[in-house]
Amino acid sequence: MNILLVGAGLSGAVIGRELAEAGHRVTVVDARGHVGGNCHTERDGDTGVMVHVYGPHIFHTDDAEVWGYVNRFEQFRPYANRVKTTARGAVYSLPVNLHTINQFFGKTLHPAEARTFIEALADHSITDPQSFEDQALRFVGRDLYEAFFKGYTEKQWGCAPRDLPASILKRLPLRFNYDDTYFAHRFQGMPEGGYTAMIARMLDHPGIDVHLHSRFDPDRAGAYDRVFHSGALDGWFGFRLGRLGYRTLDFERFTDTGDYQGCAVMNYGDPDVPWTRITEHKHFAPWEAHEGTVCYREYSRAADADDSPYYPIRLVAETALLADYVALAEATEGVTFVGRLGTYRYLDMDVTIREALDTARQFLDCAATGQAMPAFARRPL
Structure with missing residues (x-):
């Protein structure tokens, strides 16, 4: 045909x-x-850094056939996504884990103690969370919600968390150990030559x-x-x-020398910081070494007719x-x-x-x- x-x-x-x-x-x-669509990657001509042109894409899956399929067209190198967040003048690890809890509350809790502690902070009056805010308050309590989720979500989605469905937050884990990897899938990695090379081979x-x-x-x-x-x-x-509604992203690209922020992804949870996160692209290929560095500040807003649509609302x-x-x-x-x-x-x-x-x-x-x-x-x- x-x-x-x-x-x-x-x-x-x-x-x-x-x-x-x-x-x-x-x-x-x-x-x-x-x-390659929004997965497009290309080498920066000045620094040699592999840049995720439309924002970072990190491959993770439990689907063995899919993992084998992508490796057929490009060698994937091991890569574990570890996200940091700057909130209220301090840097924490995400997802919320035992280190985040102890650091935020100034405690030295063991896993069982932390579980009991967070459960005491949770809003038990919410029995059937319908909104993002309800889910967060029932999940982690008001203090962690306002520090790590509220401001970031308002910037990312352009509306109050109470107007978003609870399902958005259900994807984010809460861990009572020191595991700070963002994804729990058994196959995680980055294509050595970039996504565009992989898709071109397909x-x-x-x-x-x-x-x-x-x-x-x-x-x-x-x-x-x-x-x-x-x-x-x-x-x-x-x-x-x-038109169906989308959120889009604006990227403010900047370069520096050395290591700008020490990690691939730094979220900014405070509502008075206009960007949602800064990504430093050299860290998405830790097997490479570069003198220079390429970073993106990300700003989320409602997509107009001429914008690239990213997130369906x-x-x-x-x-x-x-x-x-x-x-x-x-x-x-x-x-x-x-x-x-x-x-x-x-x-x-x-x-x-x-x-x-x-x-x-x-x-x-x-x-x-x-x-x-x-x-x-x-x-x-």
């Missing part, structure tokens, strides 16, 4: 590779001048034709047997029902609008919507790859049995 992939990020690269290896003719188009197949600086017009979809669209769901329909109004777009999509023939933008969901890289593999396999099964491929392999709602 003649297949079109809109977007040369992880979704497009994985689906394209799987279908090309199955014998289909694959065309990949992307409006940007590089492959797309390096005689059955795949890549066109960069190329915007796709949905009116051309009929020229292909199937289109897989990893761009914005509402964008496919010309935003006819309105998915509050009540957005979910209602999403339902209308899903209905339009399911009434549209010849296209399957995939990935973060195509399904309007926040997806980690490993989940994106897993869903792309599953989508490609579902398409091949449908083609073999004469069944219709749905608009969503993983329905957004």
Whole structure:
């Protein structure tokens, strides 16, 4: 078949590779001048540092097949994400762990003592947390919530934590030991040559034709047997029902010599600091040595029409609008919507790859049995 992939990020690269290896003719188009989407990495010409151009991406998964898949195209070096946060004039480790608790409260608690101590601080009047704020107060109590979560969340999401769902905080662990690694997955690492090199290898197949600086017009979809669209769901329909809400990021890039902050990620929880965090990119490749350093200050705000969308908001109004777009999509023939933008969901890289593999396999099964491929392999709602 003649297949079109809109977007040369992880979704497009994985689906394209799987279908090309199955014998289909694959065309990949992307409006940007590089492959990799928001995972794009490139060497800084002055310092030699591998820069995560659209913000850092750290690979972590429990999915052995996905881990094997990415290592097929690029060697992954061990990397454990350890996040620090500056709050109230001091530096702490995140996620909240035994060291954070003892340091913040000036204590020397053992694990069982800390568990009892935090449970005493928790708000037990909250029996069914519905909001981010409810979950935090029930989870860690007011002091830790206001120091580490409240201000950062207000800056990141542009609204009060009481207006956000509890599910956002449920992803953040609380540890009663000194483990300060951010992720608990068994496979964690960074691609030695960067994500762009990895994705370029995925797309390096005689059955795949890549066109960069190329915007796709949905009116051309009929020229292909199937289109897989990893761009914005509402964008496919010309935003006819309105725009789905996203948060975007502005990056203030600066360079220095030596080691600027001593870690890869430093969050800033105080509300009077305008940026959410500073990332120092040389620390994402600790096996390399560089005299200079490249850092980003990150600022979060509501995405405008011309901005790169990063985080789907998915509050009540957005979910209602999403339902209308899903209905339009399911009434549209010849296209399957995939990935973060195509399904309007926040997806980690490993989940994106897993869903792309599953989508490609579902398409091949449908083609073999004469069944219709749905608009969503993983329905957004």
